[in-house]
Amino acid sequence: AQKVTQAQTEISVVEKEDVTLDCVYETRDTTYYLFWYKQPPSGELVFLIRRNSFDEQNEISGRYSWNFQKSTSSFNFTITASQVVDSAVYFCALRMPGSARQLTFGSGTQLTVLP
Amino acid sequence: EAGVAQSPRYKIIEKRQSVAFWCNPISGHATLYWYQQILGQGPKLLIQFQNNGVVDDSQLPKDRFSAERLKGVDSTLKIQPAKLEDSAVYLCASSLGDSSYNEQFFGPGTRLTVL
Numbered sequence: 001a002q003k004v005t006q007a008q009t010e011i012s013v014v015e016k017e018d019v020t021l022d023c024v025y026e027t028r029d030t031t032y033y034l035f036w037y038k039q040p041p042s043g044e045l046v047f048l049i050r051r052n053s054f055d056e057q058n059e060i061s062g063r064y065s066w067n068f069q070k071s072t073s074s075f076n077f078t079i080t081a082s083q084v085v086d087s088a089v090y091f092c093a094l095r096m097p098g099s100a101r102q103l104t105f106g107s108g109t110q111l112t113v114l115p
Numbered sequence: 116e117a118g119v120a121q122s123p124r125y126k127i128i129e130k131r132q133s134v135a136f137w138c139n140p141i142s143g144h145a146t147l148y149w150y151q152q153i154l155g156q157g158p159k160l161l162i163q164f165q166n167n168g169v170v171d172d173s174q175l176p177k178d179r180f181s182a183e184r185l186k187g188v189d190s191t192l193k194i195q196p197a198k199l200e201d202s203a204v205y206l207c208a209s210s211l212g213d214s215s216y217n218e219q220f221f222g223p224g225t226r227l228t229v230l
Contacts, residue, residue, distance in 0.1 A: 045221040105157025
């Protein structure tokens with residue numbers, strides 16, 4: 001069975017601070033995909049990144065960066081110089097390859113960026 | 116490109132009543148998903164369609180929930196009769212195909228309150 005744990009339920013930071021959201025996953029498969037989604041107050045989940053298990057390179061996209069470490073089964077997400085618009089719930093998710101494979105979400109981290 | 120459309124956005128019913136939700140996926144997307152998101156939790160897959168066929172409904176409470184996608188485009192999710200524990204946001208998502216690699220695009224959701 002697959003499982004995703006986001007231990008941080010809520011995080012508050014002041015604007016311009018850096019913040020890291022933790023994600024730990026469990027799977028017995030060697031091939032899998034990891035995702036991060038953002039859910040703003042409007043409710044729609046917005047796709048941020050997809051990473052396959054064979055690509056351990058860290059990725060940077062603007063103020064966002066992701067650190068994937070298979071040794072610790074973690075896929076952490078860092079926002080640099082946070083902004084108020086970053087306030088949202090962030091979900092980490094795991095999916096096995098192939099069709100008819102469910103996307104397993106963590107419970108999410110509520111990030112509040114204060115002005 | 117228009118996103119995933121859902122209606123209604125909000126619904127309040129009493130227990131034992133029936134309710135239906137509608138979803139219109141992104142044009143050309145063959146795969147459609149319904150998720151249930153209970154407050155404070157990540158989305159949980161209820162059912163996945165590939166065109167108008169069911170691919171995965173293992174977590175759908177079939178004694179009260181039903182879903183259809185008759186022409187392989189729009190979909191409806193029905194609850195009959197509703198229980199208090201069905202209070203949640205019901206999210207519809209679509210993707211080009213059912214491969215685990217495909218990005219899922221989410222609609223704004225329908226917030227259901229069962230009194």
